[in-house]
Amino acid sequence: MGKTVLLVEDEPNIIEAIGFILSRDGWTVHTHSNGQTALDAIRERSPDLIVLDVMLPGRSGIDILKDIRADEQMGKTPVMMLTARGQEKDREAAREAGADRFMTKPFSNSEVLAAVRELAAP
Amino acid sequence: MSSALNVLAAVCAGYAALLFLIAFAADRAARRGRAGWLRSPLVYTLSLSVYCTAWTFYGAVGFAARSGLEYVTIYLGPTLVMIGWWAVLRKLVRVGRAQRITSIADLISSRFGKSNTLAVMVTLMAVVGTTPYIALQLQSVTLSFAVFAGAAPELGAATAALSEGSTTAFWVAAGLAIFTVLFGTRNLDVNERHHGVVTAIAVESVVKLFALLAVGIFVVWGMAGGPAEIVERIGQSPIATWQVQPSRWITLTFLSAAAFLCLPRMFQVLVVENEDEGHLRVASWAFPTYLLLMSLFIVPIAVMGLSHLPEGINPDLFVLSLPLSEGQTGLAILSFLGGFSSATSMVIVAAIALSTMLSNHVVMPLWLKWQGEGALVSGDVRHVVLLARRLSIVGVLLLGYLYYRVSGGGAALAAIGLISFAGVAQFLPALLGGLFWRGATRAGAISGMSVGFIIWLWTMLLPGFGPDAALPASVLSEGPWGIGWLRPRALFGFEGLDPLVHAVLWSLLFNTGILVLRSLLSFPSPMERLQGAQLVDVFHHSTGGQRWHGGIAQSEDLLIMAQRILGADEAQRFFQAAARTQGLDGYLPEPTPEFLNHLERELAGSVGAATAHAMVGQIVGGAAVSVEDLIAVADEAAQIMEYSARLEAKSEELSRTARQLGEANDKLTQLSHQKDAFLSQISHELRTPMTSIRSFSEILRDAGELTGEEVTRYSSIIHDESVRLTRLLDDLLDLSVLENGEVSMNVETGQLVSVIDRAVAAVGLGGGLRIRRKREREHVEMRADLDRLAQVFINLIANARKYCDAEDPELQIVVRARGGELNVDFIDNGSGIDRSDQAVIFEKFARLGDDRERGAGLGLAICREVMERMGGTVNYLPGQGGAAFRVSLPL
Known part of the structure; x- marks a missing residue:
């Protein structure tokens, strides 16, 4: 398949776990861990799918998502948000900013895999 | 040298050593807070008797022998002031305390708009006026030595006597300089009162009273044969026939009253060293009583001296030569000690007063101007202040000694004393005008004082050296350039x-x-109007000076400056107290106008009003706070104070209430937000490790073809994250138990050193952090929960290891136990913590920067809770270079 996913997350262990799951499923996984430079990374890689953490150092995932949606080139890329806070208002904020899927940590691996496959399907 | 002289020198040295001991012990007691009796009104009253110098001790008898009862005026003036001008004194003391006045120059300059010109003028005039007086004291000591040296001086030895006298005077001056430097400037906190000196002077005043009374009793009962006989002898002596000249009487009484208020040394003991306004009440009857006792036997001694001693003996020394001529060496030595006490106490206090003026108004302003702004935060200001004071003391004494050498020690004691009195009396119009008349201005004070001083120079000081000495005889008789109406003695x-x-x-x-x-x-x-209103109406409002406003004041810079002037302990205590009144934790209050004024007054105690004003100005707003700005604000404040002081107070109270309500509301809202944020934080902190654990355990369970290496790696991630989770839960539980006050402290007695040892060992020496301690200072026994305290220390040391960003990281642990409080400071050499972050580091989950792997950010929050439970505090200590934390515990 050779589809690419960009994982924006700052916890090294979580990056490793998600990276392991997705690459085994045949994805090319790029990672980035800084909120402030995330947009540039997305623009550079133009991935097929973005997995975006809400609490990032430097800049919040919600703000990054808003910028993605406002951008002509990458505005249509599907985005799945991850959060460890899990409050209802976080989910609300993510949906309003234009997230396609919202997932609360901790998640099951199969849940993540299913969501990614579904979002990337044409 | 005769053997009598050797005995005398030994007695002198012994007496000086005794004074040293007394001053030292009093200083120590005061520093340990055990100075209750030092602050008694009695000591205050006795210290006032520094008014009675060698001039009074020896000179009064000479005065009586030469001019009859006129000597009484010298005692009458101060008595009238103490009893009749009670109101003036009280006002003076109140103003002095409210404005933290350091000298008479400081007071006059403060009153007239903190003018440094005036301060310098008064200082120089005071130096000129006091120098002859100091010379007079040196002269009296050397004269009294000479009396002992040759009860019958041989004629050829006159020159030898003079050079010997100079040597004596020099050593006396040097000894006094050492004593004054030691006890007048030993306090590192320069603004503190001089307990040691004041106590020594109180003792000296007892000695001189005792000595004079002893000689008097000997003369009346031992020589004359009783009171009845002495009255008869007085009736026969020339003293009875002296005519009282009303004009001289009034002038002399007035002059001594003025001098009592204006002499720098009197101002020092009366106002600066005053501990309690209430002491004045006692002094108002006790001091006149002292003076009465001092004057009781003057006439009998003079009469007996005139009739019993051969003609040509200096009447100024009757007190000494009468007992000597009767063979009463012991009594003569006592009398000598009385005179010695009178002379030394005057010189010591005068030197302290003048050196304060010189350093505050001449040296410090010059130094500030010369060093520019940077010096306040980088230079060692305190060191400069102390050095300036020490040099000034030496300079003042040197000047007195030189005057003694140059004048040749000729004129009668009383004459020199009166010249001095008239000189400092020139301060009186500005002083009283300033205190009681709001209309008095700086320009008026400067011109009045300069003209008065010039007339004094012309009519009194210069002619006082005698014809052809300072002024040619022709000027005295015909006036300068033959202008008759300018003759010094007949203006x-x-x-x-x-x-x-x-x-x-x-x-x-x-x-x-x-x-x-x-x-x-x-x-x-x-500014003058404002200060004028402040001082004239000191009983109506004792707060505030002119106000600071605006300006982005840097509290930390102010703290750094204050530490250099007041000393670190004093400054930190002051800033912490101010922060606490503002409802803030830590050491940095908001630079509100109230705080800045308060700080300025505190600094004024060390460096004088004008200099303190300039120092605060340089930091608070540089040029912004100077002239125009200040005038605008001061003007406004003056108007308000003049016309609507009461209204202002009321509206201030209302707005304060409103502000408090608003603050309470904000606090509640903030608390609720904090609770939400806290929950969401906890959720985040717990879920993050759980995510890794769940994910990797699923991988291990589901994925078949993992390499052995992968299995090991993933299991150890799971293990590490579980540990992290456990630690977090432990911290959270710990914190919540602490916050709810459910934990009981296991208080026991132990040694601080072993707690620190334990903490250092627990953190381990990894990470390249060097720890510097002074173990010998850590041997402090205390009562605390030692395990909890060690936990706090461990947290602070571990933080230094994690966050200190110096190339060669080093942590200093400084222990100080003082005044019932134990401080343990942890100071590293990194780049410290930004002002804006200092407020949040003690919050839960506060982590600076984006370091994620390093703990949950609960460490300092736990430290704070632990310390509070133990009745202590832990705070960030700003202004130390690197990051610094202070743990305080009551001892």
Whole structure:
């Protein structure tokens, strides 16, 4: 398949776990861990799918998502948000900013895999 | 040298050693907070008797022998002030305390808009006026030595005596300089009162009273044969026939009253060293009693001296030569010690007072100007202040000694004393005008004082050296360039007046007249009006000076400056107290106008009002706070104070209430937000490790073809994250238990050193952090929960290891136990913590920067809770270079 996913997350262990799951499923996984430079990374890689953490150092995932949606080139890329806070208002904020899927940590691996496959399907 | 002289020198040295001991012990007691009895009104009263110098001790008898009862005026003036001018004294002391006045120069400069010109003027005039007086004291000591040396001086030894006298005077001056430097400037906190010196002086005043009474009793009962006989002898002596000259009487009484208020040394003991306004009440009857006792036997001694001693003996030394001539060596030595006490106490206090003035008003302003702004935060200001004071003390004494050498020690004691009195009396119009008349202006004070001083120089000081000494005889008899109405002894052609009356009359008449006239004609600057209102109405409002406003004041810079002037402990205590009144934790209060004023007054105690004002100004707003700005604000404040002080107070109270309500509301809202944020934080902190654990355990369970290496790696991630989770839960539980007050502290007695040892060992020495300690200072026994305290220390040391960003990281642990409080400071050499972050580091989950892997950010929050439970505190200590934390515990 050779589809690419960009994982924006700052916890090294979580990056490793998600990276392991997705690459085994045949994805090319790029990672980035800084909120402030995330947009540039997305623009550079133009991935097929973005997995975006809400609490990032430097800049919040919600703000990054808003910028993605406002951008002509990458505005249509599907985005799945991850959060460890899990409050209802976080989910609300993510949906309003234009997230396609919202997932609360901790998640099951199969849940993540299913969501990614579904979002990337044409 | 005769053997009597050797005995005398030994007695002198012993007495000086005793004074050293007393001063040292009193200083120590005061520093340990055990100075209750040092602050008694009795000590205050006795210290006032520094008024009675060698001039009074020896000179009064000479005065009586030469001019009859006139000597009484010297005691009458201060008595009238103490009893009749009670209100003036009280006001003076109140103003002095409210404005933290350090000297008479400081007071006059403060009153007239913190003018440094005036301060310098008063200082220089005081130095000129006091130098002859110091010379007089040196002279009296050497004369009294000489009396012992040759009870029958051989004629050929006159020159030898003079050079020997100079040597004596030099050593006396040097000894006094050492004593004054040691006890007058030993306090590192320069603004503190001089308990040691004051106590030594109180002791000296007892010695001189005792000595004079002893000689008097000996003369009346031992020589004359009883009171009845002495009264008869007085009736027969020439003293009874002396005519009282009313003009001289009035002038002398007035002069000694003025001098009592204006002499720098009197101002020092009366106002600066005053601990409690209430002491004045006792002094108002006790001090006149002291003076009465001092004057009781003057006439009997004079009469007996005139009749019993051979003609040509200096009447100034009757107190000494009478007992000597009767073979009473012991009594003579006692009498000598009395005179020695009188002389030394005057010189010591005068040197302290003058050196304070010189360093605050001459040296410090010059140094500040020369060093520029940076010096306040980088230079060692305290060191400069102390050095300036020490050099000034030495300079003042050197000047007195030189005057003694140059004048040759000729003139009668009383004459030199009166010249000094008239000189400092020139401060009186500005002082009283400043305290009681709001209309008095700076211009008026400067012109009045300068003219008065010049007239004093011309009519009194210069002619006082004798014809052809300072002024040619022709000037005395015909006036300069033959202008007759400028003759020093007959200004404007008024002849036939007594020279003293003449000089005092003209100088003070012009001084006062010009002060009033120029004050009426000139317009005071707003700053002057403000200070004027403050001082004149000191009993109505004892707060505030002119106000600071605006400006982005840097509290930390102010703290750094204050530490250099007040000393670190004092400054930190002051800043912490101010922060606490503002409802803030830590050491940095908001730089509100109130705080800045308060700080300025505190600094004024060390460096004088004008300098303190300039120092705060340089930091708070640089140029922004200077002239125009200040005038605008001061003007406004003056108006408000003048017309609506009460209204202002009321509206201030209302707005304070409103502000408090608003603050309470904000606090509640903030608390609720904090609770939400806290929950969401906890959720995040717990879920993050759980995510890794769940994910990797699923991988291990589901994925078949993992390499052995992968299995190991993933299991150890799971393990590490579980540990992280456990630690987090432990911390959270710990914190919540602490916050709810459910934990009981296991208080036990132990050694601080072993707690620190334990903490250092627990953190381990990894990470390249060096720890510097002074173990010998850590041997402090205390009562605390030692495990909890070790936990706090471990957290602080571990933080230093994690966050200190120096190339060669080093942590200093500084222990200080003082005043019932134990401080343990942890100071690293990294780049410290930004001002904006200092407030949040003690919050839960506060982590600076984006370091994620390093703990949950609960460490300092736990430290704070632990310390609070133990009745102590832990705070960030700003201004130390690197990051610094202070743990405080009550001992």
